[in-house]
Amino acid sequence: MSTWVTRWVNGEPRDLKVVGDEPIAVATWRAPRRALQNDACANCGAHRHYGSGPIRENYDGPLICSGCGLTDRQDQELHVRYALKHGSGDFLQAARTAERHGRKVMALKLATAGFHYGEEPEQARQLRTQLLREIGLEQLADEEDSIQETRPILVDAPPQRPEHPSGPTIKRAQLRLVDNDPLGAGTIALEALEDEQQRDQALEILADVAGRLTEDEPEEVVNLLNAASPYSHQTPNLCFALARAEYARRKYSACRRWLLHTRRLAPTHREALELLDTVEEMMNIASTTKLFPF
Numbered sequence: 001m002s003t004w005v006t007r008w009v010n011g012e013p014r015d016l017k018v019v020g021d022e023p024i025a026v027a028t029w030r031a032p033r034r035a036l037q038n039d040a041c042a043n044c045g046a047h048r049h050y051g052s053g054p055i056r057e058n059y060d061g062p063l064i065c066s067g068c069g070l071t072d073r074q075d076q077e078l079h080v081r082y083a084l085k086h087g088s089g090d091f092l093q094a095a096r097t098a099e100r101h102g103r104k105v106m107a108l109k110l111a112t113a114g115f116h117y118g119e120e121p122e123q124a125r126q127l128r129t130q131l132l133r134e135i136g137l138e139q140l141a142d143e144e145d146s147i148q149e150t151r152p153i154l155v156d157a158p159p160q161r162p163e164h165p166s167g168p169t170i171k172r173a174q175l176r177l178v179d180n181d182p183l184g185a186g187t188i189a190l191e192a193l194e195d196e197q198q199r200d201q202a203l204e205i206l207a208d209v210a211g212r213l214t215e216d217e218p219e220e221v222v223n224l225l226n227a228a229s230p231y232s233h234q235t236p237n238l239c240f241a242l243a244r245a246e247y248a249r250r251k252y253s254a255c256r257r258w259l260l261h262t263r264r265l266a267p268t269h270r271e272a273l274e275l276l277d278t279v280e281e282m283m284n285i286a287s288t289t290k291l292f293p294f
């Protein structure tokens with residue numbers, strides 16, 4: 001019969017699954033240890049910024065956390081999932097349940113999410129402070145007490161990206177697809193990547209092309225998507241496409257690396273998690289998706 005405790009492991013508080021006193025697994029989630037700030041990420045506490053490139057004028061894409069790479073929506077969804085696994089859609093209630101079950105790092109995460117996204121931010125903040133002290137992060141608790149943050153200012157969701165009419169390069173690529181020449185289409189789509197107006201559509205075409213070529217020509221998929229970096233490497237579906245191509249080439253550790261990267265970009269990418277299970281089983285290594293069930 002296993003239970004949970006929170007202990008310091010390698011200089012960091014972690015939730016551990018134990019049988020008696022014997023730890024059998026360490027949970028994947030980690031404590032947000034940056035001081036609480038308005039509009040910061042609940043997952044790691046860092047601020048969000050405009051992706052990895054230079055800030056472009058009129059950028060209307062999502063802000064990305066500088067620490068963990070999640071957008072605000074992904075961050076919120078991640079914590080809603082955590083909360084639901086603790087029997088409540090309410091962050092505070094779920095945090096208290098997690099605490100009762102001995103998962104104080106999880107409780108801290110949920111309380112932090114409650115501050116950012118919940119209905120009772122002040123209570124969530126107080127619970128967070130209490131948990132920080134219980135876990136052994138007194139200094140951070142003191143620091144936050146002295147700041148006394150208030151409810152974060154809610155920022156409007158970014159406006160929907162306007163539909164761009166297809167540019168000439170995209171149209172040429174689409175015609176190649178119609179002609180059943182996916183490799184030709186992909187090569188043309190690469191040209192459109194540097195044009196901001198056409199980039200999203202180019203990435204969609206590359207995903208389509210990868211889907212068509214993975215089975216028979218996985219090398220071409222890998223070449224094409226690597227040529228499309230850095231954009232392809234920042235797009236979860238294309239990272240997943242790379243993983244599938246590496247899988248088709250039987251390069252399982254490369255496949256696993258891309259799956260872990262996909263999961264970092266999109267923690268709920270179901271197909272990536274399923275393939276990750278398969279690959280880890282084939283590689284005979286401990287599953288990073290199943291080892292820590294709730």
Ligand SMILES: [Zn+2]
Binds near residue numbers: 041043046070
């Ligand atoms: Zn983060």
